[in-house]
Amino acid sequence: MKTVESKNDPLSFKIVETAAGKIAVFDNWAIEPVGQDSKWLVFNTYPKGRDDFGMLVTLGLAGTQGVQNLFVEGPTMTQKLIPGFQRVGGQKMTKYGGDDAMVEEYQGTLQGKAFRALVVYIKKTDVVVGLVAFGTEQGFTDYGRSVDILAQSISVNQSPLPPTLIGRWRYNSGFSTDNQALNTGKVTFSHESETQLTIYPNGTFTEASMSFSTLGTYSSTTGATTDGSDRGRVVIHGTTLSFQYDNGKVWNAEYKFDGGTLVLNGSYYSRVG
Numbered sequence: 001m002k003t004v005e006s007k008n009d010p011l012s013f014k015i016v017e018t019a020a021g022k023i024a025v026f027d028n029w030a031i032e033p034v035g036q037d038s039k040w041l042v043f044n045t046y047p048k049g050r051d052d053f054g055m056l057v058t059l060g061l062a063g064t065q066g067v068q069n070l071f072v073e074g075p076t077m078t079q080k081l082i083p084g085f086q087r088v089g090g091q092k093m094t095k096y097g098g099d100d101a102m103v104e105e106y107q108g109t110l111q112g113k114a115f116r117a118l119v120v121y122i123k124k125t126d127v128v129v130g131l132v133a134f135g136t137e138q139g140f141t142d143y144g145r146s147v148d149i150l151a152q153s154i155s156v157n158q159s160p161l162p163p164t165l166i167g168r169w170r171y172n173s174g175f176s177t178d179n180q181a182l183n184t185g186k187v188t189f190s191h192e193s194e195t196q197l198t199i200y201p202n203g204t205f206t207e208a209s210m211s212f213s214t215l216g217t218y219s220s221t222t223g224a225t226t227d228g229s230d231r232g233r234v235v236i237h238g239t240t241l242s243f244q245y246d247n248g249k250v251w252n253a254e255y256k257f258d259g260g261t262l263v264l265n266g267s268y269y270s271r272v273g
Helices: 063-068 070-081 137-143 145-153
Strands: 002-006 013-017 021-026 029-036 040-047 053-061 086-096 099-110 113-124 127-135 167-181 185-199 204-216 221-237 240-245 250-258 261-264 267-271
Touching: 013 145, 021 029, 021 040, 021 145, 053 137, 053 145, 063 070, 063 113, 063 127, 063 240, 063 250, 070 086, 070 099, 070 113, 070 127, 086 145, 113 137, 113 145, 127 137, 127 145
Parallel strands: none
Antiparallel strands: 002 013, 013 021, 029 040, 040 053, 053 127, 086 099, 099 113, 113 127, 167 185, 167 267, 185 204, 204 221, 221 240, 240 250, 250 261, 261 267
């Protein structure tokens, strides 16, 4: 991790660079993680020793369609997050770092004090960013500029696909039962499925699956197969592969290699050919 320090701004901060991207971290501000998984990162940050200003920061791998819907779905989520607050004025369209953004303002009370809430939604290709700043009038006077600084600072890395990911991968799973059914003799059931995932050098992928089920009694056996396929693009963010399907679905998987095997969220894919 490397940092670039800004010493001239009254709100002193550092730009912190990680494998996933860059973000401003303010000096003498607390950072409290709220939650994190392969898709979302949420944290609170606020000036230490002050209770009249703070920000809730959300970054999520939403995929292309999720980003497109941000300006509709984002305000709905905000109203659930701060139900006691009322929006003031209209929605303002703007840009941060060249990315499309929308700003809303709300008013309400917290612990008997009048508070403002400034909400920023930012679209970043396949990533959504949400900032919710809470503060009193004095809090916004002292720290309001931190919203623009933080929103402008966020960048998300999209790493090129390493050659080791390119190619065809196969995942197999299955189960079977072997039970005695009353007055009918021995009943067996088995199910097997196979998924073939092909990752291409241009960052796209295709996925095909097939399953086979067998139900057998002492006198008969029946079988059924189903198959389907899908496609989309795949993007790397740090150690996460984001599979963004053309139908709008997004699947995010932590990935690693175990010898010559690709491991996605704990499932082992063997190379084909």
